[in-house]
Amino acid sequence: MTERIREFLRRRTEDGPCVVVDLDVVRDNYEAFARALPDTSVYYAVKANPAPEILSLLAELGSSFDCASVGEIEMVLAAGAGAERISYGNTIKKERDIARAFELGVRLFAVDSDAEVDKIARAAPGSKVFCRILCDGVGAEWPLSKKFGCVPEMAPDVLEQAHRSGLVAHGVSFHVGSQQANLGAWDNALATAAAVFRETARRGIELKMVNMGGGFPARYLKDVPGVPAYGQAIFQALSDHFGNRLPETIIEPGRGMVGDAGLIEAEVVLISRKSADDAVRWVYLDIGKFHGLAETMDEAIRYPIRTARDGDETAPCVLAGPTCDSVDVLYEKTPYELPVSLSIGDKVLIEACGAYTTTYSTVGFNGFAPLASYVI
Template sequence: MNATVPGALRAAAPVHADPATAYIAANVFDRPTLVISRARVAAQYDRLKGGLGDAHIHYAVKANPAPQIIRTLVCKGSGFDAASRAEIELCLAQGADPSRISFGNTIKRASDIAFAHAAGVRLFAADSVAELDKIAAHAPGAKVYIRLIVENSLADWPLSRKFGCAAGMLPVLLDHARDLGLQAYGLSFHVGSQTRQAAFWNPVLDHVADLWHAARAAGHDLQLLNIGGGFPAYYGDAVEPPRAYAAAVRAAVDARFGPVPHLMAEPGRGLVAEAGHIAAEVMLVSRKSEDDLHRWIYLDIGRFSGLAETEGEAIRYQIVTRHDGTECGPCVLAGPSCDSADILYEKRPIQLPLALRDGDKVMIRNCGAYTSSYSSVGFNGFPPLDVIVL
């Protein structure tokens, strides 16, 4: 980062000013930089917790693994959803209690299961017989929850069939876990990323509730319902306030499941996205022909340096410029690398000011989730996303 330059983006600051916005406005950067506020993360945790009540929040570490954020959430009393040994080690290093860490990846190396168990982690996810066998061999007596496939997601970004078992497999897996000496502790699912309305959860909850009650009727004393993530962030389309959203989801869960001994949620995006913004720069503004209807605007950040979630144009980031309020026109937005896949928005061109020029500084809003963790080590020689935690 270069020296302070007051007012670099102040004229274009969003209506809802926050520490990250103010920091970007007061400084200039020589490379793409994510600036994220711990205070905003802590405040969002309080909002979600207020709506979810006595449900346990396990932050999805993959959303943003900055140690300062993990430490902030440890101090708030959060649990953690870890997907790897490295994420478990990160949480432990920041003071997390291993009893509040769940090993939520259903694809785990046997040695990592053994490491987690030795470190005190007792809660593991599975969605197959083979994974249960590994857990039983390397974490004997552990609590396991079975992840279910979600077929009827109304999320902006439904998740694939990579994770979870079909409904018909659930009785087999619960029985197998019990036969292995594991605690068949509960169920989990993920409603889909960026589920913008709380009501969109209802079809998924209806399906999972049927399976929950059937399993308990079959003699499985399920204790844990892990409702996963899906809590949204603001990217231009309206979303409900976080506390009200979380309260509506909690009410929908209570109506379908009744008292659940251990209710868990795993927000990632919904916790950290709005706490951070990216300082970036326009590298080139051009047209492909004299009569091209769309400009091409190339930023110094693209898919390989932090904006991977533009895949499929599902996440539509908002871009703040010093020319905001002037005449806009459609453009194709792309990254700087020599890879033809490094195009951010083309199917639905983005509207940006006609006055935008090479060298202009811009701010990409609400990028605290799934940017630094997706950034490459330096593809094509372009630097990975820098991170400043306030």
């Protein structure tokens, strides 16, 4: 909670829940990444929060951008960054979208299969491609499925196919999993990346780049290592596995860039019990899974919640959203401690909500408007 956000909320007159992002925190985060990994290019993962003000600030600071679609590419261009600073990082692309990106000047594309290489060779001839490899994601809060990437043994084949098709086989990418708090995860992944470099070199193709993805945590309720610790661990792992021939490197922070820069203000709509002797209260907010807090799915992310009554005695409660949908419950398996004095109409502040809230919001489920967003 920054002073600027506090001041903004004090003066806000509109009704309903909202997220407020403080650009000063985004700037600090960008600079922390740049300082911790001075030789690494930062590609902001636009999907985390594509607010135009955030994109413009990062463009101005010199950031590059990881885009998932032509829509995101257009947003980045509109924010003032050139196409040379864009990576089309989605391994799943329609050929006509690749063509459109190429037309807009994009020359860097992700792949994880021969079929995708073929599309890029046709629609974006001569471009650079990097091959995403599967990573086990041990230690991540949200271990990734096998959706993206191929097994490391297959990567040299995919890259060789790219090379033979007139593309530039540029490098490899991996993603250690979201909210990755285990610093060793990068070491394992970089060892694997180095093995792909060696095998590809053996085939006469010199790779140049390692895209280390995202996964840098925002601070929720658990303590997580800070950005400097990540930088040190990554630099050490790079030296260990690549020796004196360090590759160009890219990171793609999304949550790590904007997560702790924003908070959601919400309102308590109802507090009730299901029976006269129910030990746990139900607290219903005017925001839930369908309007910004989708990441509470399976109670994966536990947001810090502040109230004006903090310091009073607390008791556990089930926390739920306002829709007529039974899955719209935030914390039930592990009830949340909130002040006993909390009352209907009270405001609550949900912290570390700058990432994956506005974009995960539905268009208007149950007739409630999408999450209002302010970037200050």
